[in-house]
Amino acid sequence: MKRDLISIEDLSLRKILEFLDLARRIEGMPLAERAHLLDGRLLGVLFFEPSTRTRLSFEAAMLRLGGRTIGFSEVASTSVAKGESLSDTIRTVEQYCDAIVIRHPREGAARLAAEVSRLPVINAGDGANQHPTQTLLDLYTLQHLFGRIDGLRIALVGDLKYSRTVHSLVHALAKFSGIEFVLVSPESLRLPEYVKAVPEGRLQARETTDLNEAIATCDAIYMTRIQRERFPDPLEYEKVKDSYLLDRAALRRAKPHLKVLHPLPRVNEIAPDVDATPHAAYFPQVGYGLIMRQAILASLLGGMS
Amino acid sequence: MSPEEKVLLIPKIENGFVIDHIPAGAGGRLLHLMQRHREFDNVLITLGQHYSSRRLGRKDLLKIQANELPSRFLQHLALLMPGVTVKRIRDFKVAEKVVMETPDLVHEILRCPNPNCITNHERGMGTTFHLVERETKTFRCNHCERHFTQTALTATLNI
Numbered sequence: 001m002k003r004d005l006i007s008i009e010d011l012s013l014r015k016i017l018e019f020l021d022l023a024r025r026i027e028g029m030p031l032a033e034r035a036h037l038l039d040g041r042l043l044g045v046l047f048f049e050p051s052t053r054t055r056l057s058f059e060a061a062m063l064r065l066g067g068r069t070i071g072f073s074e075v076a077s078t079s080v081a082k083g084e085s086l087s088d089t090i091r092t093v094e095q096y097c098d099a100i101v102i103r104h105p106r107e108g109a110a111r112l113a114a115e116v117s118r119l120p121v122i123n124a125g126d127g128a129n130q131h132p133t134q135t136l137l138d139l140y141t142l143q144h145l146f147g148r149i150d151g152l153r154i155a156l157v158g159d160l161k162y163s164r165t166v167h168s169l170v171h172a173l174a175k176f177s178g179i180e181f182v183l184v185s186p187e188s189l190r191l192p193e194y195v196k197a198v199p200e201g202r203l204q205a206r207e208t209t210d211l212n213e214a215i216a217t218c219d220a221i222y223m224t225r226i227q228r229e230r231f232p233d234p235l236e237y238e239k240v241k242d243s244y245l246l247d248r249a250a251l252r253r254a255k256p257h258l259k260v261l262h263p264l265p266r267v268n269e270i271a272p273d274v275d276a277t278p279h280a281a282y283f284p285q286v287g288y289g290l291i292m293r294q295a296i297l298a299s300l301l302g303g304m305s
Numbered sequence: 306m307s308p309e310e311k312v313l314l315i316p317k318i319e320n321g322f323v324i325d326h327i328p329a330g331a332g333g334r335l336l337h338l339m340q341r342h343r344e345f346d347n348v349l350i351t352l353g354q355h356y357s358s359r360r361l362g363r364k365d366l367l368k369i370q371a372n373e374l375p376s377r378f379l380q381h382l383a384l385l386m387p388g389v390t391v392k393r394i395r396d397f398k399v400a401e402k403v404v405m406e407t408p409d410l411v412h413e414i415l416r417c418p419n420p421n422c423i424t425n426h427e428r429g430m431g432t433t434f435h436l437v438e439r440e441t442k443t444f445r446c447n448h449c450e451r452h453f454t455q456t457a458l459t460a461t462l463n464i
């Protein structure tokens with residue numbers, strides 16, 4: 001049976017650990033060998049909305065494994081713009097390639113693509129719903145930085161109400177043992193109750209509006225951007241925006257091993273003076289993301305088991 | 306003769322179905338739903354309202370002179386009015402009796418309330434909802450993965 005990667009909700013802890021293990025093996029593999037894992041394979045990269053960062057990561061991952069890619073990065077010049085259904089686009093493109101990566105502004109689009117296609121389908125973001133490769137690369141980054149995920153104390157900071165990245169990460173981390181969450185957000189952007197109600201039971205979580213408290217006690221801080229559009233009252237935004245700004249001065253109270261992660265792009269929530277500190281892990285995170293996407297491609301395209 | 310049996314006798318049907326234990330006042334809504342199922346176009350249906358019931362105090366009931374009830378209708382019924390009883394009548398007697406329960410799976414009959422769900426944009430595409438919590442009657446859309454209460458889901462039926 002073909003395998004897809006559509007939603008982090010579909011993955012058991014065992015499956016997640018398999019991806020982490022595969023990523024580690026790929027990272028340890030001699031370059032000469034790694035560069036031919038997917039020789040002769042073709043990946044369809046279908047971006048129905050622009051997301052340059054994610055697209056480049058998938059394309060680099062495929063090319064560096066010896067495979068090739070075709071696709072589009074927005075729909076303006078495609079048959080989709082003429083009103084073609086998603087099913088028809090998928091059934092056409094699948095005649096050309098060996099697997100499909102899809103990014104789409106509508107929730108559930110990747111699931112539909114997986115249903116109509118005989119090829120493995122990877123979800124690179126479906127509206128506000130899922131972005132499972134981001135979650136897997138976040139986990140791989142944590143694993144890499146700390147040698148483990150179990151037992152970490154992790155702060156999630158910023159817009160915890162609407163951030164798809166945060167919701168998926170919470171659900172994935174809840175599958176590990178002994179994770180202590182510190183949820184740092186303005187009152188109006190707190191993590192919704194339905195996200196806290198994970199299948200594993202209640203989260204071990206502390207909620208606060210104070211970023212400094214998290215800095216002093218956590219192993220990792222996962223920053224997200226607070227978007228102005230989320231606030232009905234612009235004054236309200238002005239009041240909170242600077243409370244979630246991380247700079248070098250604020251990090252003086254951090255544990256020496258504290259690492260700062262961010263899904264990027266950052267705007268002003270992490271000051272540039274943090275970049276040169278040993279705490280900054282957001283650019284290495286991009287590199288681990290490349291490895292994780294290679295692992296996902298190798299796994300789904302059968303280059304490695 | 307028990308009060309329950311008396312109720313079933315007026316007007317007696319020889320073969321067909323009785324939908325019983327409908328909350329009082331909801332029978333009209335159910336009749337309205339049935340009018341949206343073409344299979345009932347030429348079927349004799351009698352609505353009884355405000356019968357006394359030991360269980361509900363007052364109840365409505367519907368008598369339907371048809372050989373079968375369409376499965377789409379039964380799905381709608383289970384979703385809208387869990388707790389009602391469907392009785393199959395043969396030779397004036399109750400031959401079979403089923404209490405409708407909130408279904409575990411609702412396939413193809415509802416629209417997803419999330420306007421950005423792909424099911425609302427892809428031509429000819431159906432929906433699937435899974436019951437994720439029976440107590441609160443919460444369902445999850447198979448595609449957009451959002452959770453909806455039974456009330457939010459049936460609101461899209463527009464009856």
Ligand SMILES: [Zn+2]
Pocket residue numbers: 108417418419422423424446447448449450451
């Ligand atoms: Zn939906």
